[in-house]
Structures are given as C-alpha cells and as structure tokens.
Amino acid sequence: MAHTRHLTIAVAAAATMLATGLAGCATDRGGAANTSAPPPETGQPITGGTVRLVGSGDIDHLDPTSAYYTATSGILRAYARQLYQLAAQKDPTKAFDVVPDVADGPPQLSADHLTYTIKIRPGVRWDTTPPRDVTAQDFVRGFKRLCNPVAGAGAPGYYTSTIKGMGDYCDAYAKAFAKAEPTAKALADFQNSHDIAGVRAKDDSTIVFTLTQQASDFLNIISLNFASAAPVEYDQYVPDSAQFRQHIISDGPYKITQYVATKSIRLERNTAWQQDSDPIRHQYVSAIEVKEGVSEPDAVQQQMEAGTADLSWDLPVPTAQLPQLKSDPNFHVYDGAVTNPYLVFNLQSKNAGGAMGKLEVRQAIEYAINKVAIGKIYGGKELNTPLNTAIPPGNIGYKPYDPYPTPNDEGDPAKCKSMLAAAGYPNGLTLIGAYRNAGNHPAVFQSYAADLQKCGITVKALPVRQGDYYGAFLQQPSLAKESKWDISAPGWIPDWYGNNGRAVAQPLFQTNCSPGTSNFGCYSSPKVDSLIKQALAEPDQTKAADLWHQVDQQVMADAVIVPFQNQNYPIYHSSRVKNAIYLPAFQLFDVTNLWLDPATP
Amino acid sequence: MTITELRVPAAQVTGRSPWQLAWGRLRTDRVALASAIVIVVLVTLAVCAPLIAAWNGHGPDDQFRDTGITPEGLPVPPGGEFWFGTDRLGRDLFIRVLFGARVSLLVGVVATGMASIVGVVIGLLAGFYGGVVDVILSRLIDVVLSFPYLIFAIAAVSIVGPSLAATVFVIAFYSWAAIARIVRGQTLSIKEREYVEAARSLGASDGRIMFIDILPNLLAPVIVLVTLLIPAAIVFESTLSYLGLGITPPTPSWGNLLSEAQGFYRVAWWYLTLPALTLLLTTLAFNLLGDGIRDAIDPRTERIFSRRRKKK
Numbered sequence: 009m010a011h012t013r014h015l016t017i018a019v020a021a022a023a024t025m026l027a028t029g030l031a032g033c034a035t036d037r038g039g040a041a042n043t044s045a046p047p048p049e050t051g052q053p054i055t056g057g058t059v060r061l062v063g064s065g066d067i068d069h070l071d072p073t074s075a076y077y078t079a080t081s082g083i084l085r086a087y088a089r090q091l092y093q094l095a096a097q098k099d100p101t102k103a104f105d106v107v108p109d110v111a112d113g114p115p116q117l118s119a120d121h122l123t124y125t126i127k128i129r130p131g132v133r134w135d136t137t138p139p140r141d142v143t144a145q146d147f148v149r150g151f152k153r154l155c156n157p158v159a160g161a162g163a164p165g166y167y168t169s170t171i172k173g174m175g176d177y178c179d180a181y182a183k184a185f186a187k188a189e190p191t192a193k194a195l196a197d198f199q200n201s202h203d204i205a206g207v208r209a210k211d212d213s214t215i216v217f218t219l220t221q222q223a224s225d226f227l228n229i230i231s232l233n234f235a236s237a238a239p240v241e242y243d244q245y246v247p248d249s250a251q252f253r254q255h256i257i258s259d260g261p262y263k264i265t266q267y268v269a270t271k272s273i274r275l276e277r278n279t280a281w282q283q284d285s286d287p288i289r290h291q292y293v294s295a296i297e298v299k300e301g302v303s304e305p306d307a308v309q310q311q312m313e314a315g316t317a318d319l320s321w322d323l324p325v326p327t328a329q330l331p332q333l334k335s336d337p338n339f340h341v342y343d344g345a346v347t348n349p350y351l352v353f354n355l356q357s358k359n360a361g362g363a364m365g366k367l368e369v370r371q372a373i374e375y376a377i378n379k380v381a382i383g384k385i386y387g388g389k390e391l392n393t394p395l396n397t398a399i400p401p402g403n404i405g406y407k408p409y410d411p412y413p414t415p416n417d418e419g420d421p422a423k424c425k426s427m428l429a430a431a432g433y434p435n436g437l438t439l440i441g442a443y444r445n446a447g448n449h450p451a452v453f454q455s456y457a458a459d460l461q462k463c464g465i466t467v468k469a470l471p472v473r474q475g476d477y478y479g480a481f482l483q484q485p486s487l488a489k490e491s492k493w494d495i496s497a498p499g500w501i502p503d504w505y506g507n508n509g510r511a512v513a514q515p516l517f518q519t520n521c522s523p524g525t526s527n528f529g530c531y532s533s534p535k536v537d538s539l540i541k542q543a544l545a546e547p548d549q550t551k552a553a554d555l556w557h558q559v560d561q562q563v564m565a566d567a568v569i570v571p572f573q574n575q576n577y578p579i580y581h582s583s584r585v586k587n588a589i590y591l592p593a594f595q596l597f598d599v600t601n602l603w604l605d606p607a608t609p
Numbered sequence: 610m611t612i613t614e615l616r617v618p619a620a621q622v623t624g625r626s627p628w629q630l631a632w633g634r635l636r637t638d639r640v641a642l643a644s645a646i647v648i649v650v651l652v653t654l655a656v657c658a659p660l661i662a663a664w665n666g667h668g669p670d671d672q673f674r675d676t677g678i679t680p681e682g683l684p685v686p687p688g689g690e691f692w693f694g695t696d697r698l699g700r701d702l703f704i705r706v707l708f709g710a711r712v713s714l715l716v717g718v719v720a721t722g723m724a725s726i727v728g729v730v731i732g733l734l735a736g737f738y739g740g741v742v743d744v745i746l747s748r749l750i751d752v753v754l755s756f757p758y759l760i761f762a763i764a765a766v767s768i769v770g771p772s773l774a775a776t777v778f779v780i781a782f783y784s785w786a787a788i789a790r791i792v793r794g795q796t797l798s799i800k801e802r803e804y805v806e807a808a809r810s811l812g813a814s815d816g817r818i819m820f821i822d823i824l825p826n827l828l829a830p831v832i833v834l835v836t837l838l839i840p841a842a843i844v845f846e847s848t849l850s851y852l853g854l855g856i857t858p859p860t861p862s863w864g865n866l867l868s869e870a871q872g873f874y875r876v877a878w879w880y881l882t883l884p885a886l887t888l889l890l891t892t893l894a895f896n897l898l899g900d901g902i903r904d905a906i907d908p909r910t911e912r913i914f915s916r917r918r919k920k921k
Binding site for chain 1: 670672674678679680681682683697698767770771853854857858859869871872873874875876877
C-alpha cells in the first residue's frame, strides 16, 4: 500500500467493472494496449517554463528501488523508467492500463504463461557521458537491488510471491548481511555474485522472467517503481544514501540537478533522452521544481490560486474550500476507487469481554454507522459515495451489494442496539478507538464514536501520532494482542488498480498476524485464504473476479471491516497548467505531459 | 486638593490593615474591576454550562447533522438556533465554547494551584535553610526554568499519552519554579527581620517560623504571580490541545476548538474567531486583574490606568 503523506483523501480514476475487465483481459493476453502518448488537449504544446510544486514534506526515498510515497512517484516518473508503466490517459477507462515503456512491445508468453520474454526498446539511454543504452542487465540489477538490506522495496512480497527464485535470493541477501556491515562494495559484490533464478538477461536487449505460478497481474507488478532499471554506477553507492541521492542517473526526460533534503528538488531536461524512444512522456517544460516546508493545505491552495505555485506536491485541496471551487475551471474531481477511511475491528482484543471477537457485536456495529455524516467530513456526498462492500469500485471483485442496509446509508442505531442486546450486551460496552491526531481523522473518530454512542457503545479516544499510526501501531500485531485498541479507521490505497486482488484483498484479508501486516485486526478465515489462493492462480479474469467477489462476501459476512465510503479525488492546478493528465495511482497530474501557458518563469 | 484627602478627616480615624488598604486601592481601579466582572461572568457561564445546554437542548457533543451542517459539510453561521454557529461536525459552537471554558478554567486553576503549593514549599525551604539545601533546590529551579517548555511538554505527553491529568501535571511542573524562585528571594530577606529573630529566641520550631511567621508576609507577591500564571496556564493548555497533545476529543477545550477550526477560517469566520476571542478576553481579564492586584498591594509601583493617577 502506498501511504500518502496526508491520507486525508485518496486516489483514483473512474473504473466500472467493464474497465476492470478490459484492463484484466489485456494483461491476460500478455498484450498491454500499445498506447502512445495522448493527444494534446487544445492548441499547440508550448515548451519551456518551470512547473512549481509546493508542499509539506520530503520524498521518502529518491532511489527508485525503495521510493513508495505517491508524491515521490509523481516526480520519479520523470527520471526513472520501468519495462511497463501506466499510460497517461485522459480517458478514465484506459487510465489503469499498463503500456510498454522501456519494453519494446508486449511480452512474449510461453504456452504455460510462466515465462515472459521482453525486448528492450532501442534508443533508451542513461544520462552518462557519453550517453549509454539501457540494457537488460540494468533491469536485472534493478531486480537484484529490490531486497537489499539497506533500502529495499516497500512491498517485496509482490516479487517474491511470483518470480522464481526471488524469495531464495532475498533470504540469502538478508542472511548475508545479518551481521556483516552493508558497505556499497559488499552489497554490490553480493548482487554481482548471486543470481535470481527467474530474472535473466538473455542478451543486452532481451530479459526473461520465469514465474512460479501464473500471475495475470505480472505486468502491473513490474510496472511499479521498485522494478526500475539501475545503471552499473549505482554499485558505487549504498542504496538511497545521501551520496546516492546526489548521483542519480536518469533515463527519463528529466534529471535531478539539485536535491536539498527537506527543502527542495529541482529537475531539468535530460539531453540524453529522445522523444522517439519514449511512448509515454514528453519534455514540454524545461524544469520541474519542488519546494517543501509548507505544511498547510490552505497555504498551498492560495499559492496555486495566486499563480505563484502550479501544483500541490503532497497536500490535498483543503476540504473546507471544496464547495467554493466547484465552478473553478482549474478544479477537477476524479472518480475514486479506494476505501478510505474504513473501520477495522481488532479481533484479538480481550476488552469488554472479548466483544470484538464476537460476530454479533461486529454485525451490530455494521448497522450503526452514519456513512453520509462521514462523507460530510470529506466534502459531502458529491465527493464521497457511501460504500457497503469490502472491495471498492475500480478494483477486481467489486460488485455492488449491501449486506447491512440502513435507511439512506445513515445508520440504524435502534437495530444496532437490539442486536447488541441479543449478543449479550444489553447495557452497552466500552471500546478503545485509536485515531491519527492530524487532518480529518479526529473528526472521523468523533463522528463514528457519536454513532456508536447512540447504540450504547462508549468509545474511549486513543490519539496516535500520524507518523506512528501504521508502522509503529496498527501494523504491530503484538499491540492488537495486548488489547491496546479495539477499533480504528485506517485508509487503503492499492498499489495499482484494475486487476489488483494482490494489492487489495490479499493484504487486507489473508491470514497474516506478523509485524508489518495490513490485516490489522488479525482476521483469519480458512475459506477466505483458499479463495484468495484460487483467485491469484486463476488466469481467466471473469472467473478471478468472481472469486475475489466471494472473498468480499465472506469478509462482509464475517463483519471484518465497516466500509464507509469510496472517495473521489479533488485536485487543483494553477491556471497556466495545460494538458493536465491525472494519474490515478499517484494522485498527481503527470509532470511529463503538461505544459505551461504562459511559459514564464 | 483631592476628594480622598477631603474625606479622610470627615471619617472617624480608624486603623486599617494592609489588606483593607489594598482592597480600597483595588476598588478604585476601573480596569481591574471590569476584569473581575468579566471573570465572574465567565466562571458563572462555565459553571452553568450544563443548565444552558439543557435549556436549549444542544449537548456539547450532539451532532446536528441535518440543521447544523450543510450537505457539503460546511458549518452553519451564527443565528437564532446556534448563537455562535456550528463546527464541522454540526455541533453548537456556543455550547462548546462554554464547556471549553470549564476545561480551560479548571486546568488553569488546578495546575496553578498545584504549582503554587509546590513552589511555595520549595521556595520556603530553600530560602529558610540556605546552604546545601538552597544550592540543591535552587539548581533544581534553574533546571526547570531552563527547559524549553513546549518541547518538554510534547515529549512528556507523548510518553504518557494525552489526557486531562497529563495536561495539568505538565503545566504545573513547568509553573512551580517561577513561584519558588520569588518565594525563596522573599524568604531570604524576611528571615533576617527582628520578629523572626524574636520567634526563634522564644523557641519556635522551624516549621512554625516558616509557615506561621514568614508565609503570611509572602502572600502578596504569590497572589500576584498566581493571577498572572492562571492565564498562562490556560494558554499553555490551549497550545497543547491545539497540537493534539492536550484534552482528547470529543471533550471541548479552547485549544481543541481552535485546532479544529484552522482549516475553515476562509469559509467560516465564526469557527475560529469566536473561540479565539473568548480565549483572548479571558487571558486579558486575568492579566489586567493581576496587574491591578499588584498595584493595589504594592503602592510604590506606577499606576497607569487607575482613577487616582488621572486625578493628580
């Protein structure tokens, strides 16, 4: 899951089941639509100018192997390329499509769909002196860096669970540096002397992947930042070290010319890059500038309205401003495909007589929540659709149904109360509600706590620092087992959309009660586990979608979470930004496709 | 020449205690009196908050999702139903400001009370015994005074978790040292006076000298300091709550209200302005009253606002 820095509002572009099906089928045939760059919107593109992004914090990592924040991905697109990548598409039904990037067309699949042979596009070059071609070996190096013990990929599981030998390689890598000091030389030596069985460079321009089982989402997996190519020069540095960050080599249209931690990032045109070897990006603006340290969404919004900034780097449009912006031509709302926030139960908790472990109590709570009131916190019903399924629209397995209907989705306290009494709590109970004490989260907490109060459940407030919330709190099952919390409202942004059971239902609902889990309440159902296993191995997308939907049904029958809403994503740009193409996965406009009018400064 | 002088011979000449004299001076200080009235009104409103809430039917945590909030999630402006408007969850802001006053005043008074007791005792011990005791206690005071208070508060609250008790303790911990230092200084000079010598030669115990003979003579500066520390504590509480480290929601405190309102100042002026004005009025009243009391107790200080000065 990509955590946005400010998880107030989450991602995405429109996706009906149709779109999901199409994207899925395309990947299944191994033939991602060979889409070239989108047509310009109006008039001729204007070159030049500096697009100015303003926001709060720094990148999480600058090294493509470990970069995970959505904001980082937005600029990473300009300097690091993968074999496949999300198209920049105005048509929302195509926005989830994975198209060839450095790959010279769709992969060649073996008959058993376990071997992918991919040709490297000629003319893709590193920004070295003199410019050098990007080779298959560079991608192999990228995959080897994935599980380096210093700054590895945030989600190595996608690779270890699909690519042959990747798990063994990563285990060996971790073991080799369990005690040894990870110097640049030691890391490079390990990588150059150990191979991943399933990732092989056949020659300079051919890379071959061997999978352990069929994976219809494999192109999605290798389109993530983690799977970027890495030039041989990277062997000189410890991954993502301060030194590394000053020596990043670009194969995209822009290169990093200045990086000052927590202050600013500047990218300028990469002269080694050639338009005819890049089907996705352009080089319209002459520079991209990120200014950090403005932590108030309001301040960024005002700068964009005044024209002193062009895009927001990592902050959402302030919720309170949304109604006023409706008629502003620079304001856009994109259809959502995320469940954010949702209520998760700690099934391990022993509080209130183990109430959270009791199905009847959880089902009673399913009826209690006023989902329209939660939506008002995020700008009202037009921006937030009440959601009643575990899997939101735009993700595989979504089918609309409502297992716990309430009038207008506004909650039914009386029903909750009577069910609670039947479950053995006629006098109500007290639970601990953990929430992030930043952004909209305290308001969300107070809203659902008021709903639960009406049905006799008192929720004690447990504020958690925003930065600690996931890694140091929810993802620590030991805290769940110690009954430190009973309910909480996290959000979920999948790493990709469409055919993404591996990025949604699997991490959220498959049995996993070890540190770092995203199944925060330690839900475990043999039936769900086996359905997930079948769905991942199922090559037919329609059948797979049906299996994922069965996961949804079982999860909702077990009342593991209370879905609140599907959020649409509001976003703003300054009036001089033209050809703004929204990238649902990054919640940003594509900086490699927009131009500025006027193009000064 | 002045009315006061004319009055004196008219009345029977009677002895007046220093406290009576101070009260007489305070009564003529219009600013201090107005401040006192503001504080009394505020305390009354805070004490009666549950009655007012019961009267207009708006509990402090009741969310009026139909009438108190627009479909787009914006608060509604002040009007007949909601005097101060509503907040982002559709709660009555007037009621929440009143309930916030309960928390803020409680924190201010309790924290300052605890700080005064600790400060007076430590100051007395340090000043009275001197020597090693003084060295140790004075260094302790210096250490506390040299803490960067906000960083210390954030660290402390992060460890124990935000709550009303934690907020009170953090504020008290930071406030006692100022009192202790002043009390120590006063004790040093008072303990050299003849009547203390006399008490000692009569065989009075250390405890009796400290608490019966010296302490009453320290009360004046302590009272002044306390009236000035209460508003500081209220602001401190607001700061902590504003940063999400003080009172946990849904309990309203002024800091919480300000913190919730910060994203809305461009679309809902009342949300930020009214709680902020209440906070300003309260701290101003306490500060001006504190000034007035100081002027009244210590006639040597220059009196800027008092009626007496104007009549010279």
